[in-house]
Amino acid sequence: MIDLSHSHLRSVPVIIKKIVTEDAFNYPDPRIKNVLITKLSQLHDIPMENICLGNGSSELIDVITSLFGHNSVIFTPTFFLYEYYSKKYNRKPTIIPWIWETTYLEGSLNLTESSLIWICNPNNPTGHWLEPHVIYHLAEKNEGIIAVDESFSAFKEPEMKSISASEAFNNIISLRSFSKEFGIPGIRLGYCIGHQDIISRLNERIEPYSVNSLALLYGIYAIEYYVEYRKIIEEYINRRDIMYEILLKAGYYPIKSYGNFISIEFPSTKCMNTIKTALFKKGIKVVDFSDWEFTSNNESYIRVAIPNEKDQNYVVSSLLEVRKKYEILF
Numbered sequence: 001m002i003d004l005s006h007s008h009l010r011s012v013p014v015i016i017k018k019i020v021t022e023d024a025f026n027y028p029d030p031r032i033k034n035v036l037i038t039k040l041s042q043l044h045d046i047p048m049e050n051i052c053l054g055n056g057s058s059e060l061i062d063v064i065t066s067l068f069g070h071n072s073v074i075f076t077p078t079f080f081l082y083e084y085y086s087k088k089y090n091r092k093p094t095i096i097p098w099i100w101e102t103t104y105l106e107g108s109l110n111l112t113e114s115s116l117i118w119i120c121n122p123n124n125p126t127g128h129w130l131e132p133h134v135i136y137h138l139a140e141k142n143e144g145i146i147a148v149d150e151s152f153s154a155f156k157e158p159e160m161k162s163i164s165a166s167e168a169f170n171n172i173i174s175l176r177s178f179s180k181e182f183g184i185p186g187i188r189l190g191y192c193i194g195h196q197d198i199i200s201r202l203n204e205r206i207e208p209y210s211v212n213s214l215a216l217l218y219g220i221y222a223i224e225y226y227v228e229y230r231k232i233i234e235e236y237i238n239r240r241d242i243m244y245e246i247l248l249k250a251g252y253y254p255i256k257s258y259g260n261f262i263s264i265e266f267p268s269t270k271c272m273n274t275i276k277t278a279l280f281k282k283g284i285k286v287v288d289f290s291d292w293e294f295t296s297n298n299e300s301y302i303r304v305a306i307p308n309e310k311d312q313n314y315v316v317s318s319l320l321e322v323r324k325k326y327e328i329l330f
């Protein structure tokens with residue numbers, strides 16, 4: 001089975017050989033934590049005080065919601081954790097259906113009371129990319145925190161500077177994830193960039209040992225191999241854009257994506273389910289937007305992770321074959 005419900009990016013194997021069993025025998029060392037934060041601060045060209053680490057960006061979404069989420073806004077369809085942690089803290093977020101930039105702009109005028117606005121950029125699962133000026137506009141209109149989840153930003157070309165690195169807005173924070181950028185979700189490592197007062201408040205809530213010793217080391221090595229990672233990511237970006245063009249020509253309705261996946265809209269839920277099942281029978285697993293991983297009311301979309309080079313041809317030809325076979329449903 002080619003499982004395209006998740007990323008296929010694989011990390012540089014040499015890193016794993018550098019981490020030895022002994023590294024697990026000690027509690028996470030604050031000095032090693034500082035080395036990792038120093039490397040991130042050099043990578044982003046921002047002071048160390050503006051960065052904090054988390055056990056995946058998931059932990060940071062939790063802590064940000066606990067601190068600021070009493071009156072939050074979530075644009076959907078999007079990643080499920082913003083809503084999930086709102087429920088954990090018994091908060092009722094305002095859910096606004098995603099109608100691309102106009103909604104953000106018009107909607108922002110009515111959002112002045114919000115304490116926290118979640119923006120996933122590029123958005124999971126649609127792959128949409130929101131231009132920074134729209135986010136700055138939101139930050140200007142709102143005193144609350146604008147939390148920009150940049151977990152998939154590595155797949156946006158040209159390589160994107162973190163939006164919160166801009167000193168013009170103290171209320172924008174951003175999240176980054178080693179799970180996406182370096183393809184290591186099992187390591188559980190993410191970080192937040194933002195104004196130092198916000199970062200200190202987050203650090204007060206984050207468990208002292210939340211990032212384990214192996215994750216700290218893996219993170220340090222991953223940044224050392226940044227150039228190699230970029231090459232792998234650029235190959236994915238290239239294959240993604242080629243796949244998008246092919247799907248478009250074949251009569252699908254793909255959304256131009258800036259993530260490591262492409263989402264496809266279907267004329268009906270029936271059509272979507274037929275194609276999803278047909279792909280499954282051919283050994284290709286994809287997710288649709290009703291999956292537990294998303295907050296969404298849209299039923300007629302699937303999200304296809306970009307396959308690795310070896311599987312790409314088979315995946316693309318299978319997509320074309322099932323499109324032809326079920327022409328009548330389109």
Ligand SMILES: Cc1ncc(COP(=O)(O)O)c(C=O)c1O
Binds near residue numbers: 059079177
């Ligand atoms: C948009 C988005 N943000 C955050 C996360 C969580 O990432 P992490 O593994 O760093 O906790 C995911 C995971 O799928 C995601 O898609």
